Amino acid sequence: MTAEPRPMPSVFSGLSSKLIATIIGVILLVEVVVFLPSIANFRASWLDDRLRVGVVAARVLDAVPDVMALPRNLTDRLLNSAGADAIVYRREGQSQLIELADAKTPANVVTADMRQRDMLTLIMGAGNTLLGAGDRTLRIVGQGDADQSMVELLMPEGPLKRDLFDYSRDFFIISLIIASLTAVVLYVLFSVLFINPIRRLTENMIGYRQAPENATLIIAPSQRRDEIGIAERELAAMETDLFSMLRQRRHLADLGLAVAKINHDLRNTLTSAQLLSDQVATLDDPKVQRLAPRLVTTLDKAIGFAQSVLDYGRESAALPQPEPVNLKALLDDAAFDAGLAGHPSIAFSNDASADLMLNIDAGQFGRVFLNLLKNAREAMEAAGSKIAAPAVAVNVTSTAEGVTVAVSDNGPGLPPRARDNLFVAFDGSARAGGTGLGLAIARELTEAHGGKLRFVDRPLGARFELSLPASMRIS
Ligand SMILES: Nc1ncnc2c1ncn2[C@@H]1O[C@H](COP(=O)(O)OP(=O)(O)OP(=O)(O)O)[C@@H](O)[C@H]1O
Ligand SMILES: [Mg+2]
Known part of the structure; x- marks a missing residue:
C-alpha cells in the first residue's frame, strides 16, 4: 500500500x-x-x-x-x-x-x-x-x-x-x-437515498485500503437494485477477491522465498561440482574423457536453470522505465545476444526502419526480443539439416493503430506440448533444458507496456507477433 x-x-x-x-x-x-x-x-x-x-x-x-x-x-x-x-x-x-x-x-x-x-x-x-x-x-x-x-x-x-x-x-x-421547507425535505431525502450510502461506500474503501488483510472490513452490500447497490456488490466482490489474492500472494511469497533459498544453495553446490567436473575432464583416462563432457553440460544446464528461476523471481516486480529507444538497434542487439547475428547456417533479417523510435524500457524489451529470437534459433538448431534454408525474419509495421513486431522463422513450428501451455511459466517448455520461462516473461513485460504478444499459427515455422499501442511511438 x-x-x-x-x-x-x-x-x-x-x-x-x-x-x-x-x-x-x-x-x-x-x-x-x-x-x-x-x-x-x-x-x-x-x-x-x-x-x-x-x-x-x-x-x-x-x-x-x-x-x-x-x-x-x-x-x-x-x-x-x-x-x-x-x-x-x-x-x-x-x-x-x-x-x-x-x-x-x-x-x-x-x-x-x-x-x-x-x-x-x-x-x-x-x-x-x-x-x-x-x-x-x-x-x-x-x-x-x-x-x-x-x-x-x-x-x-x-x-x-x-x-x-x-x-x-x-x-x-x-x-x-x-x-x-423544500430544501430541508430534499436534503433529508437525498441524504437518506444517496449521500449516506455513498459516504458508506467511500468510508469503506478508505478503511479497507488501510487494512486489506482484514476480512471483517469487507463491505456488506444492501439489497438495493440501483447503481449504488451494484457498486456495493461489485466493491464487496472486489474486496473479497483482493483479500484472497493477498493471502495467496503472501503464501506464494513465502514459498518463493524458500525456493530461492534452496535454489541459491543448490546453485553454489552445483558450481562446486562444476569445478570438480572441469578438473575431472583434464584426467587422461579415456573413459573419463568420454563421460566428462556430458557431466559438464548437465551441470551447466542445472546451473542455468537455477539462475533463470532466481532471475524470474527478482524480475517480476520491476516497473517499466520507458525511454526513447531505437527499435532497429534494439532488435539487432537482441539478435546478436541470441547468437543469430552472423550465425553460420541461419539467415537473419530485420526490416525495422532505422528512424523508428519508441518510448519503452530498453532493458525489458531487449529481453523480450532476446527470448523470441533465442527460441527461434534453438528450434532451428534442434531441427538441424531438416530445414533447407533456415531463416529468421523480423518484420516491423508501424501504422496509425500502433507498432507490430513479428518474429517469424521457417523452422519446425511449435511442438504440441509447447502449444498447450504456451506463455505459462515453468509449464511452457517442450525443449530439453528449457525452463519454460522465456515466453512467459516476454508476455508479462509486453503487457506491462500496454502491448500484446501472441503466437500466430502457420503451416511452416512459428511466428510471434508483438503489438504496441501507437502512443509508445515517438517518431
Ligand atoms: N520459434 C519457435 N519454434 C519452435 N518452437 C518454439 C519456438 N518458440 C518457442 N517454442 C517452443 O515453446 C516452448 C516454450 O518457450 P519458452 O521460451 O517459454 O521456454 P524455453 O525456451 O523452453 O525455456 P527458456 O526460454 O526459459 O530457456 C519452447 O520449449 C519451444 O518448444
Ligand atoms: Mg526460450
Whole structure:
C-alpha cells in the first residue's frame, strides 16, 4: 500500500454541501422567475381596479352636459372613490376634466399605459414603481368604455408603491418558508437515498485500503437494485477477491522465498561440482574423457536453470522505465545476444526502419526480443539439416493503430506440448533444458507496456507477433 489513503472530504467539499448549495441556488432561481411576473400582475390588477372606477366616473361625466356645473362635493367623492387627484375623459377629440378642489399641479409624472399589456412592459413598469422615488405622480391611461375613448387618472404613486412593496415582502417571506421547507425535505431525502450510502461506500474503501488483510472490513452490500447497490456488490466482490489474492500472494511469497533459498544453495553446490567436473575432464583416462563432457553440460544446464528461476523471481516486480529507444538497434542487439547475428547456417533479417523510435524500457524489451529470437534459433538448431534454408525474419509495421513486431522463422513450428501451455511459466517448455520461462516473461513485460504478444499459427515455422499501442511511438 504505497500512497497515504485520502481522508473523507471536508464539510465544504463534500457532497452534502454541494447538494445544499445546488438546492438553494435552484430554488432562488425559480423564485426570481416566479417573482417578476407576479409583481407585474399584482401591479396591473391594482391599476386596473383604479381604472375601472375611473371609467365609471367618466361615464357619469359623459352623461353630464356641463361638468363645471356639477356640485363640488360630488366630484370630490367620485375622485376619492378612485383614489385619484384628477380624472380626464377624452372622446372624439374632446376632453373632460374633473379634479380635486385642492389639486396641485402635478410634478414628476410617470405614466402607466394599461393599453400595453405585454409581460415585459408590465415587469418593467413594476420594477420602475418599486425602485423609483416615492413622491412621483402616477398617470394611469386606459381604454374608456366607448370606442376611441380614453380615460386618464392622476394620483400619487405612493399607495401603489407601498402596496407593491408589501406584496413583495409577503412574497419573499412565503417563498423563504417554501424554499427552506423544500430544501430541508430534499436534503433529508437525498441524504437518506444517496449521500449516506455513498459516504458508506467511500468510508469503506478508505478503511479497507488501510487494512486489506482484514476480512471483517469487507463491505456488506444492501439489497438495493440501483447503481449504488451494484457498486456495493461489485466493491464487496472486489474486496473479497483482493483479500484472497493477498493471502495467496503472501503464501506464494513465502514459498518463493524458500525456493530461492534452496535454489541459491543448490546453485553454489552445483558450481562446486562444476569445478570438480572441469578438473575431472583434464584426467587422461579415456573413459573419463568420454563421460566428462556430458557431466559438464548437465551441470551447466542445472546451473542455468537455477539462475533463470532466481532471475524470474527478482524480475517480476520491476516497473517499466520507458525511454526513447531505437527499435532497429534494439532488435539487432537482441539478435546478436541470441547468437543469430552472423550465425553460420541461419539467415537473419530485420526490416525495422532505422528512424523508428519508441518510448519503452530498453532493458525489458531487449529481453523480450532476446527470448523470441533465442527460441527461434534453438528450434532451428534442434531441427538441424531438416530445414533447407533456415531463416529468421523480423518484420516491423508501424501504422496509425500502433507498432507490430513479428518474429517469424521457417523452422519446425511449435511442438504440441509447447502449444498447450504456451506463455505459462515453468509449464511452457517442450525443449530439453528449457525452463519454460522465456515466453512467459516476454508476455508479462509486453503487457506491462500496454502491448500484446501472441503466437500466430502457420503451416511452416512459428511466428510471434508483438503489438504496441501507437502512443509508445515517438517518431
Ligand atoms: N520459434 C519457435 N519454434 C519452435 N518452437 C518454439 C519456438 N518458440 C518457442 N517454442 C517452443 O515453446 C516452448 C516454450 O518457450 P519458452 O521460451 O517459454 O521456454 P524455453 O525456451 O523452453 O525455456 P527458456 O526460454 O526459459 O530457456 C519452447 O520449449 C519451444 O518448444
Ligand atoms: Mg526460450
